[in-house]
Amino acid sequence: MNAGHDQTKHHLVFEALKNEIIAGKYKEGERFPTEWELVGRFGYSRPTVTRALRDLQADGFLERRQGSGTFLTAGKRLLKGYFGMIIPSHGSIEIFTPICAAISTYSQDFGYTLLFGHASAETFEEQEKRLLELCAQYIRQKVAGVFLEPLLELKPEHETVNRKILKTFEASRIPVVLLDRDIVHFPLRSAYDLVGIDNLSAGYRLADHLIRNGARKIIFMTHQQLAPTVQQRIAGMCDALINAGIPWDVSTIAYGNAGDRSFVRSVIGKTRKNRPDAVICANDTTALQLISTLAELGLRVPEDIRITGFDDVQHAKLVSPALTTVRQPCAEIGTLAAKTLIRRILDPNTPPHTILLHAPLVVRKSA
Numbered sequence: 001m002n003a004g005h006d007q008t009k010h011h012l013v014f015e016a017l018k019n020e021i022i023a024g025k026y027k028e029g030e031r032f033p034t035e036w037e038l039v040g041r042f043g044y045s046r047p048t049v050t051r052a053l054r055d056l057q058a059d060g061f062l063e064r065r066q067g068s069g070t071f072l073t074a075g076k077r078l079l080k081g082y083f084g085m086i087i088p089s090h091g092s093i094e095i096f097t098p099i100c101a102a103i104s105t106y107s108q109d110f111g112y113t114l115l116f117g118h119a120s121a122e123t124f125e126e127q128e129k130r131l132l133e134l135c136a137q138y139i140r141q142k143v144a145g146v147f148l149e150p151l152l153e154l155k156p157e158h159e160t161v162n163r164k165i166l167k168t169f170e171a172s173r174i175p176v177v178l179l180d181r182d183i184v185h186f187p188l189r190s191a192y193d194l195v196g197i198d199n200l201s202a203g204y205r206l207a208d209h210l211i212r213n214g215a216r217k218i219i220f221m222t223h224q225q226l227a228p229t230v231q232q233r234i235a236g237m238c239d240a241l242i243n244a245g246i247p248w249d250v251s252t253i254a255y256g257n258a259g260d261r262s263f264v265r266s267v268i269g270k271t272r273k274n275r276p277d278a279v280i281c282a283n284d285t286t287a288l289q290l291i292s293t294l295a296e297l298g299l300r301v302p303e304d305i306r307i308t309g310f311d312d313v314q315h316a317k318l319v320s321p322a323l324t325t326v327r328q329p330c331a332e333i334g335t336l337a338a339k340t341l342i343r344r345i346l347d348p349n350t351p352p353h354t355i356l357l358h359a360p361l362v363v364r365k366s367a
Contacts, residue, residue, distance in 0.1 A: 009044045013052035016042075018109070021061050021072060032062060032070040059339075060346065073346070080111035083341065084138035084146040086131065086165065087179075088119045094313045095328045096149065099179065102334025103147060110342055115143065128161050135168045145175045145341040150183045153225035159183065166192065175344040177337050186231040191352050193344055195337040198356040199229045202326045203236025205361050206280055206308055209324075211244045213367070215277035215306065218246075219267060221290065222282035224255045230282045233310065237280055254279075258289035261297060268294075268305065275305060278367060284309035284316050284325055291319060291366065306367040321365035329357050 017038075026032060033041070038049045053070065056062045063073050085103070087096050104114045117134040121127040138146060146169055151158040162183040169176050178194040210218055218241065220234050234253060241248045256263035258281065269275045281287035287309030291301050301307050301321055309316065312327035336355050344350070 009042075010048045010051045010055075013038070013042055013044060013049055014055050017052065017056060018059075018061060021056075026072045028072055030072070031068070032072060034069065060343065081113075081144045082138075082141055083107050083112050083114050083338075084134075084141075084143040085114055085116050086119060086134060086146060087116075087149045088127065088131065088151055089149060090116075091120070093152075095311055095330050096179075098330035099334040099337070102331045103338045104334075106335050106338035110338075112144065115141065124157065128157075131161060131165060132168070135165055139168070139172045139174065143174060144345055145177070147179055147337055147341065148176050149179045150181055152181075152227050154185055154227065155225050175341060175348065177341045177344070179333070179337055181227055181229045184228065186228045186235065189354065193340050193353045193355075195333055195340055195355045196229070196357070197326075197328060197333070197359040199232035199359075200236040200239075201356075202310070202359045202361075203233035203280070204240045205236075206233075206310075206324075206326060207237040207240035208244075209361060209363065210278045210280070210306060210308070210367060211240060211246070213306075216246055217276045217278075219252060219254050219276045219279045220282070221254045221256070221258060221267065221279050221286060223257070223286075233280075233282065258286045259293055261293055264290065264293045264297065268297075268299070272304075278306035278308065281307065281309045284311045284313045284323060287323055287325070287366075288315060288319055291321075291323075301366050308367045312362055316362075317364065319366075324364045324367035325362050326359045327362050328359060332357055 020026065035046055035049050035053065039046050042049065053062065057064060060073055062070050064070050085100060087100065090096050090100070100114075107114050115138065117137065119127060119130050119134060121130055148165065150162045166176060166183070176192055178190075178192050180196045182188075182190050182194055183192075184190050207218060218237065220237055222230050222234075238248055238252070241252075254267045256267070258264065267276070267279070279290060281290060287307050291307055294301060294305065294307075299305060307323070309323050309325040312325045316323040316325050336357070340353055340355060
């Protein structure tokens, strides 16, 4: 009871001081109020005030100088303005809605307003034009930084547009944080900050779960043009197979449309003897399509074949059977992306950070 009450008081002190810092109440280079002064002001215990100051320091608002006291972090007071958001798949890939919401919330706490732009189009040429126009618009609006979801598939034309976008902002000295995926093929790494999940580990853990539950023939299903995230998931699955002593070859990866009966027939084989024990799908959308196609072909999930996905979209738990998948920690991705961009602004010369979050395995009836 007391612990919860103390936690509430600590949070009140933290929020009050943070809002004052953002509002510009404290001047750069001016000593911050001491713990005892804040105890007198708020009427709370010293440990409560100390914890609030510690959290402000951890979030980059304050810095403690040995023998001198506590001061506002250099440049923190000036962190006000706009952030740009470029999400080509917004509205079509479900995970980006909560990611963007978390980015917006954290950015606003630091005095930034998040700007969105429309980037979808009927043709790729039109989309490229809109994306580059959006870049020019953000530069005119003098955004302090940009969050970018690279175009999904690493086709040559997509890679070209991704690099055009990044070079445009680089020329204007505007930092960019990549969301979910890189702009280069795995295992290569670009020179930009990136926040996403550890897809290699997630692919391993998903395959390992299937292997531990008796699966020996596992197929990975995806479309032909791979995103770096899918490349990592495949690599993780293959590592799990190798560690279990299970051979794999090029036929372990099936490229095609999960809604195409002919393609699905070619993957599952004509007889039970040739049928895979399980299929890991590149994402939940593919998995849900596959479950539907298998039903049309008279096969039951999981009795005849086990199916898994990635992302844990809303329909994953509503489909019958409910889908075993990997959950994207969207709120954490968004918050860490905003923190990463703010730190990049404060220290432009720091090496690029790759922040890969743990994505929990969600076991349901499909596997």
